[in-house]
Amino acid sequence: MIPLQINKQPNPAKGDLLLSEPFLMDSNFSRAVILLCEHHEEGSFGLILNNTLEMEINSVVADFPEARIPVGFGGPVERNQLFYMHQNKAIEGCVQIGKNVYLGGDYAEIKKQISRNEMTPENLRFFIGYTGWGAGQLQKEIDHLSWVVMKAPDDLNIFQAFDDDLWRDLLARLGGKYKLMADYPVNPADN
Numbered sequence: 001m002i003p004l005q006i007n008k009q010p011n012p013a014k015g016d017l018l019l020s021e022p023f024l025m026d027s028n029f030s031r032a033v034i035l036l037c038e039h040h041e042e043g044s045f046g047l048i049l050n051n052t053l054e055m056e057i058n059s060v061v062a063d064f065p066e067a068r069i070p071v072g073f074g075g076p077v078e079r080n081q082l083f084y085m086h087q088n089k090a091i092e093g094c095v096q097i098g099k100n101v102y103l104g105g106d107y108a109e110i111k112k113q114i115s116r117n118e119m120t121p122e123n124l125r126f127f128i129g130y131t132g133w134g135a136g137q138l139q140k141e142i143d144h145l146s147w148v149v150m151k152a153p154d155d156l157n158i159f160q161a162f163d164d165d166l167w168r169d170l171l172a173r174l175g176g177k178y179k180l181m182a183d184y185p186v187n188p189a190d191n
Helices: 107-115 137-143 165-173 176-182
Strands: 017-020 033-040 043-048 052-056 070-073 077-086 095-098 101-103 124-134 147-150
Touching: 017 165, 033 095, 033 165, 043 070, 043 137, 124 137, 137 147, 147 165, 165 176
Parallel strands: 070 124
Antiparallel strands: 017 033, 017 147, 033 043, 043 124, 052 070, 077 101, 077 124, 095 101
């Protein structure tokens, strides 16, 4: 018997990126880039970075200050919940996710800072819903090669509105077989 050589993925951690494999059948995660916001033995939580919806925050939240801030689809769980990331560590109750990236915090203060133009689309992102995994579920999906784990590159600005090119660009940065996978067609029949 010859043992199979399977690439061992690094263990995921808060602040890492998850890149879906090219042919993942779930339409929620097709070519998705997910920022892992929490990961521990009870489960994991993340937000899809490259699925910007065709709406702005004012169309989602009635009492929101006038601002042209796009809203992203964070994932299929709790689609009636709004999540937000920002760069202001002074916001009470926020949680650090990565270098200069914070999740949540005092919503009233966020609105005040937007009213005063202290927070703008360049340093704030909103998401409807999130992506979640139960205990051990994410690791099983990684072991089944549904996800590629990647440390977030220092030059990645997660406050931009992204499209499918983000998935392709990040996968290609990993080189080797991943660079080839980045160019796979969305539909294998198109090859």
